Each structure stands twice: as C-alpha cells, then as structure tokens.
Amino acid sequence: MSYLDELNLPQREAVEYIDGPALVIAGAGSGKTRVLTYKIMHLIENGFQPWNILAITFTNKAAREMKERIAQKIGEQKAAQLWMGTFHSIFLRILKVEVENTDYQKNFTIYDQADARNVVKGIIKEMKLDDKTYPVNDIASRISSAKNSLIPPNAYAASELYADDCNSRRNYTDKIYMQYARKCHQANAMDFDDLLLQTYILFSKHPELVKKYSDKFKYILVDEYQDTNSVQYMIVKALGSLHHKVFVVGDDAQSIYSFRGAQIENILNFKRDYKEAKIFKLEQNYRSTQTIVNAANAVIAKNTRQLKKDTFSENECGNKIRVIESAADNEEGFLLAADILKTINRDGLNYSDFALLYRTNAQSRILEESLRKRSIPYKIYGGMSFYQRKEIKDLIAYLRLLVNGNDDEAFKRIVNYPKRGIGDTTMDKISQIATQRGLSIWNTVAQITQLDPSISARTVNALAGFMKMIYQFKVDSQKPDCDAYKIAMQCASTSGMLADLFADKSVEGQSRYENIQELLNGIKAWVEARGKLAKQNPETEYPVTIADYLEEVSLMTGDEGEDEDMNKVSLLTIHSAKGLEFRNVYLTGVEEGLFPSAKSVMSITDLEEERRLFYVAVTRAEKCLTISYTRMRYKWGQLTPATPSRFIREIDTRYLDFGVGGESMFEASSDTAYAGRFRKTFYQNDQAAKGVTEKSFADAPPAGFKKIPRSFATFKKADTSDFAAGVLVEHPKFGRGKIVSVENSGADTQYVIDFMSAGRKKLLAKFANLKKSE
DNA sequence: CACGTCACTGTTTTT
C-alpha cells in the first residue's frame, strides 16, 4: 500500500502537487504534520535530492520528530541531508558558512534574550536615563520589533515605532538602539533577531548568494506560516524567487505570535504574492470530538479577519466541555488533581493522557504543588529550562568567552564568579571606558593600566589572572586532540566552579552541582555521538570543537525529550502546546485579566489574538476538555477576586456542562477570607465586572450561567473520625503537625496539636480545617 | 570588596 493511500483527498492533492507554490490551510488537528512528512517523502521519490529541500519548522523539536519519521522511510543517512530546522537554526547555519560576507567574525556568539536585556540595561545605565521611563523589557522589545520589521538603527528615528516612543516621552530610544547595535557588533555577537536580520542583510548585499541558495533550494516548505514575521517572509520570498516552489502550511486561526513580530497578513495575502499559487484546505479534524470542534469554531467565529474555512469532525460527538469553578487558585489545583485521579480510575487512562494548560508560566507553580501532594507524576514544558539555569549559563559563559574574547556579556557574567575580588565598582569603571573607547571589555582590560591608572594593583592583578586563565583555555582548546568535553571539564574545574558548587551543601547548591555534572555529561555524549556519525559517514565532517558545540547549544530550548514517553501529566503554556495534542485537556485560569490577559483587552487586534490562543487551547483536546477558573487568585502575594473569562461565554451553552463539582478543600465557615465572598452567582459577578471590562459583558447571560452548581454553604463537614492522637495532619496556616490529644466530643471536639514550625496549638475541630498528612 | 538586610516592583506568550 502506498503511503498516499493513508491520506484523504485534499491531503493527497496537497502532497502530490509539486509544480508550483501552494498554500495549505490546515485547520487544527487536520493532519498537517502528516502532510508535511509525506510531502517530503514524495518529493524525494520524485527525484528531489534531500539537500535541495529546505523545510522550516516552528521548533527544533518539531524538526527532530519530523526528521525521525522521514528517516524511517528513506533512511537516516538521506534524512540527515535535509535542510530541516527552525528559521533561526537554518539561518545560523547559512551565516556560519557565509560569514566572510557578513560584518562578523566566524567565532561570533549568540546572545540569548537575557544577554540582550543585559546589554540594554547597561546602555540605559550608562546613558544615565531614568529606568522608569525606559523599562529594560519594553526597550528591548522595541528593538526586537524594529529588527523584525527590517528597520536598522539609522532608520529607526524615521519610523513609526520611534514616533510612538516620542509620544511616550522616550526620545532616546533611537540612541539606545544604535548603541545596542554597536555593542553587539563590538562583542561579535548576534541576538536571536540578528540571526534573521543579518541573513536578510547578507542576501540584500550579495545577490550572488541569493542566486546560490535559491538555486540550491529547489523546494521550500514552511510550517506554521501564520507565525512568520517580515524578515522571515522576505527571506523565504527571496529564496523561492528562482523555482517558485514554496509550499507553506498554516492556519490563520492559530496565529499567536504577533508579540514576536508575526504578521498574520503573510498567510492572508499569500495568494497576492504568488498569483499562480494553489490553495488546499484541510478541514476535517481527526483529533477532537465534534463537541470540541464545534465549540472552538463558535469562539473563533467572533474574530473578524480570517480565511474562510469550515472545519468539522466526524468523530463521536463526545462529552460536553466541563466547566469547573473553584474558590481560590490553590483549590483549583486541588480539584483538578482530584479529577485527574478520578478519571484515571474510571476510564483506565495513563497520566500521559492529561495536560494542564495555562496562559502564563507563573501559574504552573501552584498546579505543580497540587499534583505533588497527590503524588501525580508530571513534567513541565518550557518555563525555566535547563539552559537558563544560572550555573549552566555560568559554565557556558566560560566556553563562550574562550571562543570569543569579545563576548562582553560572558565576560561580565564570570569575571567574578567564582569570587576573585573583582567587584561591581571595578566592572562599572571598565564598562564605561570600554564604551567611551569603543572597545570590547576584554580589549579594555588588556590595557587597563594605561587606560585607567587609578585601579588598584591588587585588582589589576586579579583581572590579569582571570584573563590569563581564559587565554590558557583558549590555547588548550585549540590543541588538535582537545574536544568540547575536555575543555568544558577543564573550565569547570580550573575556574573553581566545581569546587565552589561542591562546597555548597544546601539542597539547591547540590542540585546546581548535579546540573553541572549533567551538562558535562551532555557535552560528552554530544562528542561521542558526533564521533559515531563521523564513522558512519566518512565523507562528511563532524567537528567536535567547543565552538561547534556552542553553535548547537545556543539555540536549544531545553526540551531535550529524554523522558518523552514517560507516563506523566504535562504542564505547559498554551503557546508551547501549539502543535501538540492530549486526550484530556484542562484549561486552567480562564479568568478575565489572565486569559484574555489584562494587556490584551485594550485593543481589538490583541483581543483577537487572545481568542485565537483560546482556540488553540481548546483544539488541543482529543476527547475531553475541562475549563477551569477560580474566584480568587494570588496575585503579587495578595488574594484578588477574579471573574470568569469572556471566552467561556462565547461558547454556546449547549456544549458546556456546569454540573461539575468536586469536594472542596475548604470548610464553608473555616476561613473567613473565603467565606461569603463566593456565594454570588457567576452572573452577578459578571455584572459587577461589566463597567471595567467590555461591552460584551452587557449581553444577557446564556441560560446555563444563571446559577453555579457548587454551593459553598453545603459543604460536607470534615470527617473527624480519622483524627486521633498520633495522626499526622496538615493545617492551612500552621503547616504540618501531629495530634497530641483529642478533647471533648461532637461540636466541641478540640485537638491539641504539635506543629513542626508553629509549636503546640489547641484548635476547635469544626474550625481547624485539618487534612491528613502523609 | 563581600555579604547581609530591606524595600520595591512586577506577570503575558518564545526562537
């Protein structure tokens, strides 16, 4: 049987059409990945060479998975020759090859977003600007948008972006941008946006390279096209200019990256750019139940700008979408954890069938806690990834600095770690001189005695010692038998990092030490894997230098999925859930101000993007979707009231089931912070919120919203029979403790409890709100 | 210069 038989008609047509540009509008769950994979196999079967195919994915993980699948069909060797990866990784590869045609040296390093922010921060400080008027994050993202819209520093002052800045009295933004560009260049460093922008500049300055690559890439595929930005769009256009075989796949309803410069217009206007383009629509959703698909469609229909498509499901109708209300965010976690366990028992499912989605990373913590209490195994995607940990970045900074001495951010990061007596005052002085002279920090320090005689001999000595050490690393790393692992190990021990971390006997310190070990092991594994590849393909080079390692690691997000198929509940943001699917999805924190986010409700465009995000979230679920919101959420250490999101209301009530309860973790009367405040109905609260949010709130509520099924007045009293002397318990305020004795009986029952931190207390049973502790 | 204490302030989303 041919693989083509595994496709439905439009999928098959999209795969088979290889004569010209094509746009595939692929609704959620419509088999987009399958089309892309089969398409590539089809191309190869029809005479395209793997190295002539450029396939751009949205994440490295997606590229890896697709490559694996293709490798099964056409063999690993061929698959390895495909140009497949994210825009960033593909362009990095091109930039490294063509580096002599750029303004950078070949050992350039990559500034991640934290590095970029630090640079901006330093500039604002050095320019003596008020950091309230110039918030680092905002300015950094201004610069990023400028780059993504192809506005170079010298053109910024004439741009609309700058006009906005001036309106908010930030007239120096153009100067900051200029200085930023200068500093990065000085440091021989590119930030993430540069990987795109510099590629664009490379191609505009060198038409012969456009020719070279547009000839090379005989077929170009771009996934998630709705999330491409201007630079990416322009480069794809240039690369496709010769053969016109540009095959883009996307879904305008799932465009959720405008904050990163994504232009939904790129997909909306594809037909305008490629007049002869064929359009294929994948409308059948194979993933979700009809209920889920219909509900998602109903929500997205509220958006004005979109391509016409009609997604449908022929799967079972499925259960209604459940809506769970909780009294507070900790109860939300409590209820969902309980629900997961109940569902697993009832339906015989695995942990890995479940995912908890949220709008912001900050929400993960409390959910984690609830899962941990119930001993539910989980894994978190994204968030603080391995490569963002302090100790990992520290060691990587050593490696970066030995490869590129001008990497100022790396220099500043480790010059005094471990402590060498080189403090902030010294470094401030040096940075200032470096800026004045237009030198990198390394080059400034190299002649510091001439440039600033005022620095004490002791400090100069410490600086010299540091530089000598780094220089030695550099020399050693260039010895022919030195691989990435050897030099990394040497850095870790000679620098004193290992000893420093080893000496820290705190739990965190030990885990930092282990993380460094893990990183070193990872580097070792990388070196070995490359060696193996080199043996398999003697004609290809697989260098194992530290520079090569850094190149690879700098774009890693840390989702190295070793425990990929472990049986765990997934916790992730909706953004990182894009492209994934789970049998049972819990969409958490669906509250006004959080989802849609407070910032987004200011403009229709932003609100529409939030709605698309909601659409993405809903369509992740295969069988069962549960939407959860809470009435009270901790925000900045303070309990603040919350109202259910408008998005819930946008789903027709016939798809919703409000009758989902669950045993509350609170006693009705036990905690005055909660008592009384939640007895309002859903609808009443919404009315109260009407004034501060949006017009749609004035709409009459659908029938199902009149009442909430869970009444806080009727909670079952805690079953006290479990509590006797010697039992370990947990109290919401006093934490863990042990019951010493039980006095009286009935309503007057009292416990005497020794709490681990709060000491001995006597509590009235009916107010104690105790839980058994394990 | 290192280390401790205290006040402040901020939460979208990511390659």
Add this chain to the structure above:
DNA sequence: CAGTGACGTG
C-alpha cells in the same frame, strides 16, 4: 510572593 536592586556594615 519572589527576585532584584540599593544600601550599610565588616
């Protein structure tokens, strides 16, 4: 509630 920065003391 954190994580960060400012400030003051060995």
